[in-house]
Amino acid sequence: MSDFDIKKSYLQFLEEDTEMTMPIAAIESLVTLLKIKQPSTSTELIKLLQDATETLKNSIPNAISLSAGCDLFMRFVLRNTHLYQDYESCRRHLVENGQLFLERSKESRRKIAETGYKFISDDDIILVHSFSRTVSTLLAHAAAKKVRFRVIVTEARPTLQGEAMAKILRSHNIPVSVIVDSAVGYVINKVDKVLVGAEGVAESGGIINHVGSYQIGVLAKSSNKPLYVVAESHKFVRMFPLSPDNIPTDENIFHFSSDLNHETKSPIIDFTPHEYITALITDLGVLTPSAVSEELIKMWYD
Amino acid sequence: MTETKPISNTSDSSKNKSVEKLDSGSSNTTTSSSSPNTDNDKPKLTNKELKELKKQEKLAKRAAKKENAGIVSQITPQQIEQNKNKKNQQSQSQSSLQQQHSIVKKIEKKNSLFSHLETKEHRNELSISQSQIINQIHPSIISLTLKISSYSIVGSIPRCKAMLETFIKVINDYKTPQGTTLTRNLTNYLSIQIDYLKTSRPLSVSMGNAIRWLKQQISIISIDLNDKDAKDELISQIKDFIKEKIEYSGKVIIESTSNHISNGSKILTFGNSQVLKEIFLHNHLVLHKKFQVIIVDSNPLFEGKQLAKELSSNGLNIKYVLINSLSTIFQDSIDFVFLGAHSMLSNGFLYSRVGSALIAMKAKNRNVPVLVCCESIKFSDKVQLDSVTLNELSDSNLLINNGQKRQNISLDKFVQNHEIKPIQSTKDKKEKDDSSKVEDLSNWRNNQYLNIVNVMYDLTPPDFIEKIITEVGALPPSSVPVILREYKSST
Numbered sequence: 001m002s003d004f005d006i007k008k009s010y011l012q013f014l015e016e017d018t019e020m021t022m023p024i025a026a027i028e029s030l031v032t033l034l035k036i037k038q039p040s041t042s043t044e045l046i047k048l049l050q051d052a053t054e055t056l057k058n059s060i061p062n063a064i065s066l067s068a069g070c071d072l073f074m075r076f077v078l079r080n081t082h083l084y085q086d087y088e089s090c091r092r093h094l095v096e097n098g099q100l101f102l103e104r105s106k107e108s109r110r111k112i113a114e115t116g117y118k119f120i121s122d123d124d125i126i127l128v129h130s131f132s133r134t135v136s137t138l139l140a141h142a143a144a145k146k147v148r149f150r151v152i153v154t155e156a157r158p159t160l161q162g163e164a165m166a167k168i169l170r171s172h173n174i175p176v177s178v179i180v181d182s183a184v185g186y187v188i189n190k191v192d193k194v195l196v197g198a199e200g201v202a203e204s205g206g207i208i209n210h211v212g213s214y215q216i217g218v219l220a221k222s223s224n225k226p227l228y229v230v231a232e233s234h235k236f237v238r239m240f241p242l243s244p245d246n247i248p249t250d251e252n253i254f255h256f257s258s259d260l261n262h263e264t265k266s267p268i269i270d271f272t273p274h275e276y277i278t279a280l281i282t283d284l285g286v287l288t289p290s291a292v293s294e295e296l297i298k299m300w301y302d
Numbered sequence: 303m304t305e306t307k308p309i310s311n312t313s314d315s316s317k318n319k320s321v322e323k324l325d326s327g328s329s330n331t332t333t334s335s336s337s338p339n340t341d342n343d344k345p346k347l348t349n350k351e352l353k354e355l356k357k358q359e360k361l362a363k364r365a366a367k368k369e370n371a372g373i374v375s376q377i378t379p380q381q382i383e384q385n386k387n388k389k390n391q392q393s394q395s396q397s398s399l400q401q402q403h404s405i406v407k408k409i410e411k412k413n414s415l416f417s418h419l420e421t422k423e424h425r426n427e428l429s430i431s432q433s434q435i436i437n438q439i440h441p442s443i444i445s446l447t448l449k450i451s452s453y454s455i456v457g458s459i460p461r462c463k464a465m466l467e468t469f470i471k472v473i474n475d476y477k478t479p480q481g482t483t484l485t486r487n488l489t490n491y492l493s494i495q496i497d498y499l500k501t502s503r504p505l506s507v508s509m510g511n512a513i514r515w516l517k518q519q520i521s522i523i524s525i526d527l528n529d530k531d532a533k534d535e536l537i538s539q540i541k542d543f544i545k546e547k548i549e550y551s552g553k554v555i556i557e558s559t560s561n562h563i564s565n566g567s568k569i570l571t572f573g574n575s576q577v578l579k580e581i582f583l584h585n586h587l588v589l590h591k592k593f594q595v596i597i598v599d600s601n602p603l604f605e606g607k608q609l610a611k612e613l614s615s616n617g618l619n620i621k622y623v624l625i626n627s628l629s630t631i632f633q634d635s636i637d638f639v640f641l642g643a644h645s646m647l648s649n650g651f652l653y654s655r656v657g658s659a660l661i662a663m664k665a666k667n668r669n670v671p672v673l674v675c676c677e678s679i680k681f682s683d684k685v686q687l688d689s690v691t692l693n694e695l696s697d698s699n700l701l702i703n704n705g706q707k708r709q710n711i712s713l714d715k716f717v718q719n720h721e722i723k724p725i726q727s728t729k730d731k732k733e734k735d736d737s738s739k740v741e742d743l744s745n746w747r748n749n750q751y752l753n754i755v756n757v758m759y760d761l762t763p764p765d766f767i768e769k770i771i772t773e774v775g776a777l778p779p780s781s782v783p784v785i786l787r788e789y790k791s792s793t
Contacts, residue, residue, distance in 0.1 A: 203775065203776055203777055203778075204769070204777070204778040205778065238775065240769055240776040240777075242562075242638075242671040242673075242768055242769065243671065274778060289778075289780075290778060290780035290781050293775075293777040293778065293781040293784060294781060294784040296775070297774060297775060297777070297781075297784050297785070297788055298788075300774075300775070
């Protein structure tokens with residue numbers, strides 16, 4: 001990886017296009033890698049991609065949704081390489097299709113908004129956790145369709161992305177109230193629906209998302225409020241955490257200390273098991289959590 | 303529920319002949335499938351059986367003397383079973399539920415919760431009724447049948463593998479008769495073999511799946527192919543099937559399950575699952591992880607002993623407990639519960655060795671994730687809501703013989719010396735044993751109030767299962783139908 005830095009290009013993609021999600025940026029950087037490197041055999045190509053994926057996954061903290069993109073592209077490559085007799089056309093096809101893939105993925109958010117806005121009805125109060133492009137697109141679309149609803153956004157510590165979310169929603173003329181995360185239990189009674197995005201959707205249909213999603217899920221379930229996950233299908237990852245803390249991150253969450261001035265630390269993501277999720281609104285349609293593993297198995301064992 | 307005669311008369315008779323006679327009368331009512339055959343053969347069989355019976359009673363006496371022999375020595379008592387206890391068909395009839403509630407009142411031995419299930423005696427009868435066609439049965443099938451019925455081959459996967467390997471021999475020795483084709487005749491021929499095999503124990507789901515696949519393969523073999531080539535092709539296909547569906551699947555499962563085991567893990571398992579054993583050994587020997595395995599075991603097969611022996615001889619840290627101490631052992635902070643499977647049903651229920659449901663329930667109660675390791679060949683498209691409708695009844699005597707064996711050891715001597723009778727009854731897992739001695743339980747068939755039911759499997763609801771690990775990936779129990787669909791389309 002001397003003349004091409006996969007990590008740099010990945011970060012660059014993310015920076016250039018704020019609308020781009022992590023898995024897409026990962027795919028895009030892999031496609032760029034293919035364009036630049038021009039591997040001459042398929043073994044070389046696979047090796048190249050594997051190395052790049054590995055580097056990327058290791059160099060970026062919180063690589064879950066990124067790895068979804070990488071795995072998806074890898075799968076796509078492996079499925080297609082043996083279809084072609086001559087290698088050159090295969091590579092060209094990959095680059096072209098990689099591009100197509102990107103366009104389709106970007107398109108998917110619009111598709112989700114189209115299917116998802118019907119879930120929102122007049123006079124709804126919707127609870128939204130943290131920042132999510134898919135959720136904001138969906139809500140904006142619903143507002144554009146003249147649905148009148150109000151939104152409660154959580155502050156989403158420690159990243160405070162909720163503020164950004166509130167700003168976007170307000171810019172679409174949606175009345176927004178921002179609350180601290182610990183007030184979710186207080187407001188949940190008044191809430192009609194809960195919408196969250198996802199960094200990754202696990203095989204069980206559970207989601208990996210900004211920390212705090214799990215407790216919102218538990219609260220929503222205990223007060224019988226539907227919780228919808230809004231996520232693109234390229235965020236489906238082949239992993240299956242067993243508990244909210246069972247996510248492969250190398251950082252240690254706990255920092256026990258008797259030091260009086262010890263700073264507060266917190267994990268950034270958690271896992272919400274599938275039983276707390278009513279449905280997933282995706283570009284493949286509205287899925288139940290168990291349908292996710294079906295889609296994943298279809299994707300991997302065709 | 304089948305209707306049976308009241309058996310108050312038979313219960314008094316200790317002579318087997320009279321039992322036999324009465325039984326031949328009532329067997330019409332209990333069974334529909336096998337009775338026509340058995341009735342025709344009755345006079346012949348009775349003599350034969352009587353002879354055998356005497357022999358086996360001797361054997362039984364000898365076996366009873368043996369103190370600490372394991373499962374192997376239980377073969378003999380089982381064979382005794384063959385003849386002596388046809389009456390069992392009725393006497394098995396008391397439900398375990400009723401026993402649990404200790405309302406073993408005056409209920410005639412009918413109307414049982416489990417009376418619709420085929421009993422061991424039933425199967426033995428079947429195998430005798432098939433004795434005319436025994437010359438058609440391949441010797442290796444007979445030997446396999448014996449091995450399975452004596453529980454020297456246990457476990458869904460080992461049984462399936464042994465069956466396929468036997469089929470290789472059978473097909474190898476097979477010659478197509480004149481005037482027919484291999485495609486048509488071999489399927490029939492195999493069916494006869496399989497019918498005989500069924501007299502050992504009901505086929506496991508994996509065996510059923512494998513047989514279905516094999517028949518499919520036979521049916522698509524070209525008619526023009528000569529015998530030898532066709533046989534060679536089939537044999538190589540079976541070998542591939544074993545490799546792909548059993549061996550490699552196991553490897554993939556081991557690989558993906560290993561992620562869950564880390565240094566310091568405490569893992570609880572039940573019985574003896576082939577794939578779990580390999581997982582533990584792989585993590586210990588190859589990946590050099592330090593972890594503890596808690597093996598929970600239960601009456602009457604004590605499969606966990608085998609597992610404990612094999613793992614501990616490899617230097618793994620093992621804790622061996624019986625299922626009675628389950629709630630105590632869960633006080634320990636256990637990280638995972640790993641369960642093997644007999645079958646995964648399409649509604650997400652796990653069908654596995656009796657006791658699994660108990661463990662899964664307890665684990666759920668303690669918030670410990672339950673993982674099921676299961677090859678996709680064990681997936682069944684059946685839907686079952688309770689473990690009564692379909693189950694396997696094993697030899698009731700197995701429950702008693704364990705007691706008999708223990709009766710010779712020090713605890714029993716202690717009991718005899720101190721003349722504390724009630725301890726004996728708890729020892730035999732019976733609530734109601736009156737004040738009779740343990741030896742008297744072996745006479746349970748003559749006691750119309752006493753029913754001993756040895757159920758082999760139970761159903762674990764999907765709510766208790768966190769994750770199923772198969773060779774095609776890990777999935778929640780709700781996604782079992784997906785695997786079935788994909789699997790069916792691929793084979």
